[in-house]
Structures are given as structure tokens and as C-alpha cells.
Amino acid sequence: MFIQLDFESKEPIYIQLVQQIIEGIAKEQLLPGEALPSVRSLASDIGINLHTVNKAYQQLKQDGFILIHRQKGVVVNPDGVPHADEIYRDQVTAKLRPLIAESVCRKLNEDEFSKLCSQLFSEFTKKEGEK
Template identity: 75%
Template sequence: MLIQLDFESNDPIYQQLVDQIIEGIARKELQPGEGLPSVRSLAADIGINLHTVNKAYKQLKQEGYILIHRQKGVVINPDGVPKADEDFRQRIEKSLRPLIAESICRDVSEEEFIKQCKQLFETFKGGNT
């Protein structure tokens, strides 16, 4: 999986890294049990501070996407990602609320919004970019 960061983005680098790893898992580019580079190795490979990678890995671990073993290193959770619970569903709603409100303000129709969501779902389910 190729990590591409936008250093000009308003999104923090660690969050871009988290998002791209989650996208890699969703696209099945990263499989359960598959190893990821060490913090130092990934930081060196993409030219960022190791604390940034460490922060991303900590968030991914906290959310159940990865496991960090002393001997095995960093691996995609072999049991798969934990299923959605009520907390996750609340996070979805919290994230969608401003997007829907802004879409309404910008005259994006409900149909267009839903169509775009469906296209993105299919992109991830189908493993396409």
C-alpha cells in the first residue's frame, strides 16, 4: 500500500496516515494479520517525524484496527476490525451532520449526496481507487 500525504492540507499528517491505513483495510489492500512497518521505518520512508507515526498507530490501536506486539511488531488486527457499536454509530452521525448541513447550504440534493455516498461505498467494497 502506498501512503500519499498532502503536506499542504489542513488535515493533520497523523490523521491522513490513520485515514489511509483504514482505507487500505477497507479496500482489502491490507489483510488481517499483515505486518505494517515499524514506527521508525515508516517515518523514515515517508519523511515525517516518528512521533507523528506513533500518534497515528496509537489511534489505530485504540480503535481496534491494529495490534502492537513487542516481538511481531505492528500488525493489522488478525481478528478483523471490531464491529460497529453505539459509540461508532454516534461518531458517524457527528461526522455526517456538518457535511449534510453544508451540502444543504450549497444546494447539493439529498439524492446527489446519497449517490456520492453509495459510489464511495462501492469503491471501498470493490477494492477500486
């Protein structure tokens, strides 16, 4: 698993870790049922506190991305990530609202914003080797 953290970022380390793992799942670099490093192992490998990794893993577990077994360890949810429901759609709306408001203030028009979203979306949905 390839994790790149920005220790100078305003974004907390555990959030960066959560986002990196979700990106790995979205890009199918991490497959359902695939084992992830233990909390101690990952913390040691990337040089962060094990409580930070634990916090990230707990968030991922709560959101349905991973399962934590006593014997098997940490695995990507073998059943896949739960599909979007109304609650998730409400969360997406709440996260997009301030981004769109700031974009409007900065004179980024709807077409430019939509194009950025489309480009990012295709980054996660295109298969390996596609252009």
C-alpha cells in the same frame, strides 16, 4: 504499503496517515495479521517525524484496526476490525451532521449527497477486478 500524504492539506499528517491505513484495510490491500512497517521505518520511508507515525498508530490501535506487539511489531488486527456498535453509529452521525448541513447550505440535494455516498461506499466494497 502505499501512502500518499498531502503536506499542503489542512488535515493533520497523522490523520491522513490513519485514513490511508484504514482505506488499505477497507480495500483489503492490508489483510488481517499483515505486518505494518515499524514506526521508525515508516517515518523514514515517507519523510515525517516518528512521533507523527506513533500518534497515528496509537489512534489505529485505540480504534481496533491494529495491534502493537513488542516482539511481532505492528500488525493489522488478526481478528478483523470490531463491528459497528451503537457508539460507532453515534460517532458516524456526529461526523455526517456538519457535512450534511454544509451540503444543504451549498444546495447539494439529498439525492446527489446519497449518490456520492453510494459511489464512495462501492469503491471500498467492490473486489479487485470488479467493475
